[in-house]
Amino acid sequence: xxxxxxxxxMRAWRxxxxxSLGLTPTMGYLHDGHLALVRRxxxxxxxxxxxxxxNPAQFGPNEDLDRYPRDEEGDLRAxxxxxxxxxxxxxxxxxxxxxxxxxxxxxxxxxxxxxASRPVHFRGVATVVTKLLNAVQPDRAxxxxxxxxxxxxxxxxxxxxxxxxxxxxxxxxxEADGLxxxxxxxxxxxEQRAAAVVLSQALHxxxxxxxDGVWEAEALRTGVRAAVAAEPLAELDxxxxxxxxxxxxxxxxxxxxxLLSMAVSFGPVRLIDNVTLGExx
Ligand code: PAF
Numbered sequence: 182x183x184x185x186x187x188x189x190x191m192r193a194w195r196x197x198x199x200x201s202l203g204l205t206p207t208m209g210y211l212h213d214g215h216l217a218l219v220r221r222x223x224x225x226x227x228x229x230x231x232x233x234x235x236n237p238a239q240f241g242p243n244e245d246l247d248r249y250p251r252d253e254e255g256d257l258r259a260x261x262x263x264x265x266x267x268x269x270x271x272x273x274x275x276x277x278x279x280x281x282x283x284x285x286x287x288x289x290x291x292x293x294x295x296x297a298s299r300p301v302h303f304r305g306v307a308t309v310v311t312k313l314l315n316a317v318q319p320d321r322a323x324x325x326x327x328x329x330x331x332x333x334x335x336x337x338x339x340x341x342x343x344x345x346x347x348x349x350x351x352x353x354x355x356e357a358d359g360l361x362x363x364x365x366x367x368x369x370x371x372e373q374r375a376a377a378v379v380l381s382q383a384l385h386x387x388x389x390x391x392x393d394g395v396w397e398a399e400a401l402r403t404g405v406r407a408a409v410a411a412e413p414l415a416e417l418d419x420x421x422x423x424x425x426x427x428x429x430x431x432x433x434x435x436x437x438x439x440l441l442s443m444a445v446s447f448g449p450v451r452l453i454d455n456v457t458l459g460e461x462x
Contacts, residue, residue: 182261184268187275188316194267195318200227203349204319206310209233210250211259214354214362218323219263221351226321231260232269232313234276238284239305245449250367269317276312284308287334287341293428294421294442295330295453303334310335314346322346327353327361329442329455333428353454355381361454373447376414380445380454383408383420387441391458398422398431401441401458409445418444418451425457435459 185191195202203222207215215231222229233256240246253270260268284304291303314322324332336348354362359381360374369377383405390404402420409417422431425440435458442455 182257182265182268184257184270186270186272188271188312191267191269191271191316192318198228198266201321202226202317202319203229203321203323204313204317205229205231205323206313207231207233207256208235208249208364209256210252210364210367211256212354212362212364212366214325214327216259216263217354218325218351219260219265221349222321222323223264225349226319228266229264230267230269230317230319231265232271232317234269234271234309234313236276236305236309237273238277238308239302241299241301244299245365245368248368250364267317269313271316276309285311285338285342287337290330290334290337290428293330293430294419294423295444298418298444298451303331306331307334307338311338311342311344314339314344319346321349323349323351325353326350327363327454329440330428333426359385361452363452365450365452368450369447373414373450376412377445377447377452379409379412379415380443380452383443384441384454384456388456388458391435396434398433398435398439401435405441405443409443414447416446418446422458 185194203226205218205222235249285307286304287307296303332350339348358378360377387401387405401422405420409415420443423440425438438457438459441458444453
């Protein structure tokens with residue numbers, strides 16, 4: 182497995198490996214959700230690359246950049262065992278050299294939901310993903326559906342900037358009790374970890390109500406609010422029932438499909454999760 186540290190090294194590697202290439206961009210501290218993306222990439226491409234870069238530009242001033250969990254050795258071992266051909270592992274100055282001042286902003290889609298609580302987040306994500314795609318030049322790039330808004334922002338940016346890459350969305354991987362896998366789950370105390378099951382339970386409850394004929398978006402949001410309120414360690418940041426393409430909040434009944442998403446804090450730890458209502462009829 183080759184480890185490439187700069188955009189120049191990465192592009193030289195790509196020129197020497199011209200077959201179809203899949204990229205899984207990550208911030209490291211890999212869990213089974215990341216590994217599922219890598220496995221799909223390995224199955225669909227002649228070679229696969231992963232990137233590990235904790236991107237300062239997507240963290241707000243009071244967020245967890247400094248304590249974001251890291252395990253470079255463990256990550257490289259896992260990627261090597263799976264059969265990844267190349268890992269792009271740039272340093273912060275390789276990505277943002279002195280004097281850096283160019284950012285990619287996806288305007289409308291970045292504003293609501295996560296963007297409302299995290300104003301610089303999607304500008305940072307869109308910028309770094311553009312730079313990662315430019316350095317690695319993959320044919321396909323793999324992202325998880327857990328980060329539903331991120332996925333839409335990235336699809337939009339790829340279309341708007343005519344980037345020659347296919348974005349592949351992969352299902353959320355969950356722990357046995359339903360908690361969506363996330364590197365941030367590592368921050369939870371045992372009590373918070375037990376309480377965190379409230380996200381997937383609330384979403385599952387809403388899915389069942391929807392299937393039983395509760396199509397009014399506000400009724401679905403109210404049900405999720407009540408489920409989270411019943412868990413004393415959980416504080417709801419938002420619950421949204423939105424158009425699954427535009428992410429515009431739905432008033433009235435859900436027609437077709439809708440994205441039901443939420444963010445919940447457990448002390449300083451903020452987790453997100455979502456389901457698509459109405460998928461598969
Ligand atoms: O989803 C993530 O881990 C990050 O937001 C990404 C896409 C790797 C960009 O830093």
